[in-house]
Amino acid sequence: MDCITLQEVDESNFLACFSLKLDAQQEKFVSHPIRSLAQAYVYRKQCTPFAVCRAGQVIGYLMVIYDYDEEAYFIWHLMIDAQYQGRGYGRAAMESALDYIRSKPFGDSDIVRLTVNPENSAACHLYQTLHFSATGRADEDEIELERVLD
Template sequence: MIELKLVDESSFQAVLDLKISEADERARFVAPNVRSLADAWLYRKNEDVFPMAIYWDKQVVGFLLLEIDKDEAEYFIWRIMIGQQYQGRGYGRKALEVLIKEAQMDRACSHITADYVVGNEKMKHLLTSLGFQETEFIEENNEIAMRLDLKKEE
């Protein structure tokens, strides 16, 4: 079972130890987790950026940096990565499914946005398969922005 938990003292080192493939690293598809944790720390006073460890049972298998923008009624997936040794097992999909369910239960959230670096076909396929739609090209970052409008259960 996949769980998303805030990074804390018990998961901090495991998150830092997660690595991506050399090919993905060269392509710069995702920033290193140390950068993501630094970003979360920089924005900590805003209380809207949440570094999440992705757990499979009791093992940290990935990392997700989430921004919750209440003014925009949005969950923004700033970054998501699954450690190289855990890829290909569906953990990324399951983590996003958990996040989507959480967002659907949050009455203040109307949509989820994410983006991916052009050329990252795995991320494009994953987001598309979950119902995300392309919204724009962000030239300065060479990224495609995507959006998932949430269906709320009454």
């Protein structure tokens, strides 16, 4: 597998992020990149959007946000373009995001959280293999998972 890098979304790559596509059955699980990046702009003091890149090409995006109320980092809106799925790029992007979070200061906790629709079996499997576990909390149609960083 080619090396995956995370590059902050900026004027050089945001249009490539806008062009990312999912299979039709996945669209209910992930917000469109335009909506996600608009959210990142609104929460720009605590959110960092990343382009997921392979050999200099944008193949996905994800966002990392710090929730000051919960004193925890969240991984928000992971998406890998449909034509690049099933090759380990989502796992590599998540591992890079966890490395990024490890480099950041924490409040009283070293917990990373995310939410996932339980019907999204591929994402649930990925998060389980990355040692995320259910917190018992839910947000609309998604369940919350968390992991303590090592």
